[in-house]
Amino acid sequence: MEMGLSGIRIILVEPAGPLNVGSVARVMKNMGLEQLILVNPRCDYLGEEARNMAVHAGDILDKAQVVPSLPDALVGCQRAIATTAQNRGLPTNLENPRNALPWLLDHPSALIFGREDRGLTNSELNYAQRFVRIPSTEVYPSLNLAQGVAICCYELYQEATQNLRQTPSLTPNFFCTDTPRASLEILEGYYQHLEDVLLKIEYLYPHTALRRMEKFRRLYNRAYPTPEEVALLRGILRQVEWAIALKGEK
């Protein structure tokens, strides 16, 4: 694929600062990124403040998409990385932007940034396959949103334009493969199906479903399955449903 940066969306979840959104638009244009998606923005992202900060990137603001929730922003994406300030019980280590972000290049993909004050919720984090933390001091680890976006866009642009990657890629082998991976909708379809079956067999109960399902989401997200593998997994679920129904009829 020869899409480089053009397949990457920058997703801001509930941004509250118009100055931030304007600055994000500017640095996106500086760094060759075009698709801005705002999940339920809590500010006037087309107003004067945002436009002043965007300077010559008003077009990025004008064509920004607004959606009501993170899954809507991810439709069609194959890869998603979330940025986070802390490891809030995530099962994997947080990765460095330089190591993780190149994985987004050449794919329909998303880089997700949380709210200025509270970041992303745990359930939002679950939509991502990998997690990035921008290195910073313990004294004051929390970066301004627009500066965090700037650093990530800079890393993406450098990687996209610097084909002379002198250092061996740190991307783990199985992420480097050309094998097509299941889209996030296909995965979501599997999770919904899994949850249905687990409720049916009383492995899950409605009040425990969410937290338990979180664990399975993380496990399968880590495996980064192919569409064929998801089809196999759903085949098991259908067969379980069939076996239960059949026995019930006897």
Added chain:
Amino acid sequence: MEMGLSGIRIILVEPAGPLNVGSVARVMKNMGLEQLILVNPRCDYLGEEARNMAVHAGDILDKAQVVPSLPDALVGCQRAIATTAQNRGLPTNLENPRNALPWLLDHPSALIFGREDRGLTNSELNYAQRFVRIPSTEVYPSLNLAQGVAICCYELYQEATQNLRQTPSLTPNFFCTDTPRASLEILEGYYQHLEDVLLKIEYLYPHTALRRMEKFRRLYNRAYPTPEEVALLRGILRQVEWAIALKGEK
């Protein structure tokens, strides 16, 4: 010398935007830099707008030094790098931040940023020994001042803290986690159990079992599960066995 980041001054020449100066203070603190010098500032860098953007880095603003000209800001420095958007007749090539900035570490040194609108004059550029240009698109090369500072501070911080950089680990970050992973016996126990259940529900048949199970082994091996996760997966299998048995008894 063991001064790392502490000898580096960030110099802003005639900054006009208080929001920019506040944001610069914030990212300096994020990235472990402390000395801010303002050359003839054209804004209220201690006012409300600057402080709002600085958030928890008001101390960097409070102790910022103000001087009338660039040479005053450079007194005592051994090394100086200037940032610039274009090569305006400079005698040397512009360098990438990643290549040039580490040279400032461990020395009394300066990183110089020009005016928001016009950058640095030629005579100001002459005070620097090296010149950095942040890579950006031709369509819109000019970065916001605070975002440019953020990118440079990030590069400095990464270089200062990543002393182990000479041997890039080939182990991806997310495998380096301290979380204990399931032993091979534990995994094998799961695969046997999975195979049993899949045969029972007639998803597998004896003659297809081996090849199918290979696919599941690969999938779960890639996810590199913890013992807890394997326990959850086996819990599902037991519950499937229970559901089938129960229905069969009805």
